[in-house]
Amino acid sequence: MTTEDTYQRTNKAAWNRLSEGSPFSHVATDEECRDPLSTLDGRGWLPKSVVGQDVLCLAAAGGWQSILYAVAGARVTVIDLSPGMLQLDTREAEKRGLTVRTIEGSMDNMAMLADATFDIVHQPVSTCYIPDIAAVYREIARVTRPGGLYISQHKQPTCLQVTHRDIRDRYVIGLEYYRNEALPEVRDRSYREAGTTEYLHRWDQLVGELCRSGFVIEDLREPYRANPESAPGHFGHRGRFIPPYVRLKARRIGSAGNTAAAPALWIPS
């Protein structure tokens, strides 16, 4: 069994379990479907209308993103590793009379999709489940149309370096920044999903690789997770010291298949 098989099998099994009841298996509600684009995007990153647009919900199964985009009139494809999570998309789409195409697969190999087929790729937190983020970005660049939008959220590296709290309730950065191997088990599991294998990606990889893959970054946000009222041990307390996530809005540049981050220079002969 290769390393790849091992982490993918582990993550598939973990996400199948999480699909049976976790914050990530929260499906879109009727209330959320009333104004689907505002529900998906409170920042105004999406166009005013997505009617007729091709949207890839990447590693985004669970019956939330796919349903909201479909209600908003987009043609929706979901790729996810977990059949359990994808089942929620199928079930909710059937319930609402929507069409959602679901594909079981891994984000770093989307060979089943043709080049330049999506106007929007929307990826919630999930790159942490893959060792090589550059492979994921290469695939996203390949399937996104020139001018297309890539909206994503990732765990910040520092968040994944925390191991525990010390006796003075300080968060200890106990794991090294430079690492290729999977993250070990730690005592503070605030932003680690049970049973999964995760990898830390450095800023150079999270942001730099995205630019080198043929995207320009139009905006970057850090979702606010601090709560001054929270006691040590709660997410909100930890969020006062370490922001857990980063959200990126990026635009595909160049032509299909061209992953150069800048136009090539023409040199007269």
Ligand SMILES: C[S@@+](CC[C@H](N)C(=O)[O-])C[C@H]1O[C@@H](n2cnc3c(N)ncnc32)[C@H](O)[C@@H]1O
């Ligand atoms: C945080 S959940 C996102 C789902 C959810 N709709 C949300 O935003 O709350 C992460 C998803 O990534 C998926 N995933 C993990 N590894 C993957 C891989 N290698 N390729 C595709 N999807 C993967 C999991 O199955 C899970 O559905």
